[in-house]
Amino acid sequence: MKVLIFVEQRDGKIKSSAFEALTVGARLAGSPGDAAAVLVGADTASLTGQLAGYGVDKVYTISGPDFALYNAMGWAAGVEAAIKDFAPQVLVGVASPMGRDFFPRLAARMDAALLTDVIAVDWKDGALHGTKPMYAGKCRAHLVSQNCNLHMVTIRPNVMPAQKTGSGSASATTLQVASPSAQSKTVEIRKGKSEKADLTEASLIISGGRAMANAENFKILHECADVIGATVGASRAAVDSGYATHDMQVGQTGKTVNPNLYIACGISGSIQHMAGMRTSKVIVAVNTDKDAPIFTIANYGIVGDLFQVVPLLTKKLKELVGH
Amino acid sequence: MKIVVLLKQTPDTETKIKIDASGSAIEHADTKYIINPYDEFAIEEALQTKEKAGGTPEVVIMSFGDDKARELIIKGLAMGGDRGVLISNAGLESADSLTVAKVLAAAIKTEGASLVLCGRQAIDDDNMHVGTMTAELLGWPHVNVVTKLTLTGEKAHVEREVEGGKVEVYDVNLPAVIGAHKSLNTPRYASLPGIMKAKKKPFDAKTPGDFGINAADIKSKIKVVVKSYEYPPAKPAGRLFQGEELEVMADKVVQLLRQEAKVL
Ligand SMILES: Cc1cc2nc3c(=O)[nH]c(=O)nc-3n(C[C@H](O)[C@H](O)[C@H](O)COP(=O)(O)OP(=O)(O)OC[C@H]3O[C@@H](n4cnc5c(N)ncnc54)[C@H](O)[C@@H]3O)c2cc1C
Numbered sequence: 115m116k117v118l119i120f121v122e123q124r125d126g127k128i129k130s131s132a133f134e135a136l137t138v139g140a141r142l143a144g145s146p147g148d149a150a151a152v153l154v155g156a157d158t159a160s161l162t163g164q165l166a167g168y169g170v171d172k173v174y175t176i177s178g179p180d181f182a183l184y185n186a187m188g189w190a191a192g193v194e195a196a197i198k199d200f201a202p203q204v205l206v207g208v209a210s211p212m213g214r215d216f217f218p219r220l221a222a223r224m225d226a227a228l229l230t231d232v233i234a235v236d237w238k239d240g241a242l243h244g245t246k247p248m249y250a251g252k253c254r255a256h257l258v259s260q261n262c263n264l265h266m267v268t269i270r271p272n273v274m275p276a277q278k279t280g281s282g283s284a285s286a287t288t289l290q291v292a293s294p295s296a297q298s299k300t301v302e303i304r305k306g307k308s309e310k311a312d313l314t315e316a317s318l319i320i321s322g323g324r325a326m327a328n329a330e331n332f333k334i335l336h337e338c339a340d341v342i343g344a345t346v347g348a349s350r351a352a353v354d355s356g357y358a359t360h361d362m363q364v365g366q367t368g369k370t371v372n373p374n375l376y377i378a379c380g381i382s383g384s385i386q387h388m389a390g391m392r393t394s395k396v397i398v399a400v401n402t403d404k405d406a407p408i409f410t411i412a413n414y415g416i417v418g419d420l421f422q423v424v425p426l427l428t429k430k431l432k433e434l435v436g437h
Numbered sequence: 438m439k440i441v442v443l444l445k446q447t448p449d450t451e452t453k454i455k456i457d458a459s460g461s462a463i464e465h466a467d468t469k470y471i472i473n474p475y476d477e478f479a480i481e482e483a484l485q486t487k488e489k490a491g492g493t494p495e496v497v498i499m500s501f502g503d504d505k506a507r508e509l510i511i512k513g514l515a516m517g518g519d520r521g522v523l524i525s526n527a528g529l530e531s532a533d534s535l536t537v538a539k540v541l542a543a544a545i546k547t548e549g550a551s552l553v554l555c556g557r558q559a560i561d562d563d564n565m566h567v568g569t570m571t572a573e574l575l576g577w578p579h580v581n582v583v584t585k586l587t588l589t590g591e592k593a594h595v596e597r598e599v600e601g602g603k604v605e606v607y608d609v610n611l612p613a614v615i616g617a618h619k620s621l622n623t624p625r626y627a628s629l630p631g632i633m634k635a636k637k638k639p640f641d642a643k644t645p646g647d648f649g650i651n652a653a654d655i656k657s658k659i660k661v662v663v664k665s666y667e668y669p670p671a672k673p674a675g676r677l678f679q680g681e682e683l684e685v686m687a688d689k690v691v692q693l694l695r696q697e698a699k700v701l
């Protein structure tokens with residue numbers, strides 16, 4: 115079965131989650147000859163070497179100055195060109211902000227099925243079978259695609275590990291794609307403040323809640339985060355009170371995160387907060403209230419004042435990682 | 438100018454989710470429905486846009502759903518919407534996102550809107566599909582997860598939030614579909630007079646057929662079906678440390694993170 119994998123890059127850097135998509139795509143395809151990747155961007159030809167060993171024989175590149183800044187219209191046109199050439203039955207991407215933005219457009223254009231944000235996916239009897247957490251993680255749905263020639267899927271980052279399957283390199287094919295529509299122009303992409311991994315991709319997160327009491331106090335979380343390379347998040351109460359910026363919000367109306375480790379400090383564990391972080395592999399909670407709901411989903415809990423406990427965790431983590 | 442706001446009914450966030458005995462459906466008998474929270478930001482943005490334009494644009498609140506959506510559309514009218522449109526999903530309850538988009542696109546075409554506002558995603562299925570698919574079917578641009586919208590004539594200047602706090606800035610031609618994020622505005626509460634007036638506002642009950650859509654035909658083309666549901670695997674009971682010296686507890690947890698959980 116032929117599988118095309120969309121490999122996401124921003125600013126000339128391939129996203130780590132794109133290698134997870136490649137791994138899934140190569141597995142579904144079964145053999146490297148049936149798997150191809152597609153890259154869209156200003157200069158993607160120089161990136162194709164990085165795909166060696168991931169089980170795809172072919173890489174399509176769509177490049178040029180018109181593709182310097184991400185735009186859904188342009189990216190959909192680029193990937194559409196690769197679909198026309200390769201004629202895959204399955205298109206795999208990542209449920210990142212970019213994938214979630216243009217995959218629905220492409221699905222409507224190709225009259226394709228689209229399974230979004232799955233944590234497991236297989237190909238059986240000519241259909242994609244995907245598992246998707248829903249109702250804020252309270253249950254899981256098994257989805258099946260049907261009635262289409264192209265079956266599309268985006269996978270949740272950090273769930274299915276990337277794995278090289280061999281050493282073969284992929285041959286690059288350049289596709290000429292006309293400059294994207296004038297209906298939508300990306301004017302600029304303003305840089306974020308943080309150089310850290312985004313919450314949605316972070317493998318380690320430490321979050322603060324209302325108990326942080328002010329913005330200044332988030333410093334102790336940043337100090338702890340710096341020791342292990344974690345990203346700092348927040349509850350909505352902390353965001354609404356102005357202690358943290360809204361892009362830091364974890365939860366139902368914030369970000370859904372899926373780290374290996376989530377440390378919740380002074381967060382009670384409302385259903386809406388848990389909606390965004392309950393699938394974390396390991397959860398640590400620090401709270402003065404031993405009956406706080408967050409402890410019901412925590413693997414390890416410490417009953418205590420976060421202003422004392424967090425600096426101690428920072429100290430112990432420093433000893434552990436040895437600096 | 439006409440603005441259409443797309444509204445989805447979603448189960449209240451506090452709803453307990455119970456899978457039925459067959460494992461193939463969720464029991465919704467006790468479910469309370471709310472306006473998808475992101476759609477409230479879309480309604481608010483439509484109302485502010487109308488106010489800035491001197492009150493001339495008509496704000497139409499549109500939903501494809503069952504009769505429970507009626508009350509929610511009326512809530513939107515109470516906030517200040519001008520007219521409600523409920524397109525019955527009878528027979529199409531198990532529609533996938535693309536099917537929903539096909540119905541909405543046909544209805545929007547009939548309405549002749551110049552701006553469509555929707556929520557960034559519905560909080561039940563979390564797909565983030567419908568607005569963008571609708572835009573594609575109409576041949577319009579879209580921007581989703583929008584934190585700032587400025588309209589000037591036939592153009593919209595739009596900011597969209599992506600990962601790492603990055604912001605993508607777009608100029609798009611109208612008509613366009615804009616998906617609201619929560620920092621776009623602060624939705625107003627319906628006033629008492631607003632609530633009184635809402636019940637008397639025009640309300641169109643429609644079927645897909647009214648927009649030239651053959652329900653049986655699109656039903657036969659549904660591309661994504663839910664086969665079954667399950668509860669997530671239970672987490673093993675956690676360990677709670679209390680009453681010991683704080684430094685001892687901190688040390689134990691850090692050691693466990695390395696040795697037992699192996700995440701450090
Ligand atoms: C539609 C909707 C959507 C929502 N979306 C989100 C969302 O996306 N994300 C989100 O987080 N919330 C969301 N909420 C809000 C949610 O319901 C809670 O109000 C919020 O999560 C509470 O934040 P908190 O845990 O920081 O604060 P609180 O619930 O006030 O908890 C503070 C905790 O800190 C503890 N504490 C106090 N002092 C200390 C100390 N010194 N050391 C240690 N612990 C201490 C307390 O015991 C308490 O448990 C949403 C609500 C609604 C209605």
Ligand SMILES: Cc1cc2nc3c(=O)[nH]c(=O)nc-3n(C[C@H](O)[C@H](O)[C@H](O)COP(=O)(O)OP(=O)(O)OC[C@H]3O[C@@H](n4cnc5c(N)ncnc54)[C@H](O)[C@@H]3O)c2cc1C
Nearest residue numbers: 230255443501532533534555556558559562564565566567
């Ligand atoms: C468990 C489960 C999983 C599903 N997974 C998939 C899947 O992976 N792929 C798929 O194609 N379908 C899927 N579906 C079907 C899909 O969720 C439904 O078709 C749904 O009605 C479409 O809404 P959405 O959640 O995709 O909305 P979203 O695309 O997340 O909604 C975005 C916005 O579109 C507007 N909107 C959405 N629906 C309507 C409506 N009915 N009327 C008016 N405005 C609306 C609202 O403004 C909303 O804020 C799933 C259904 C279930 C029950």
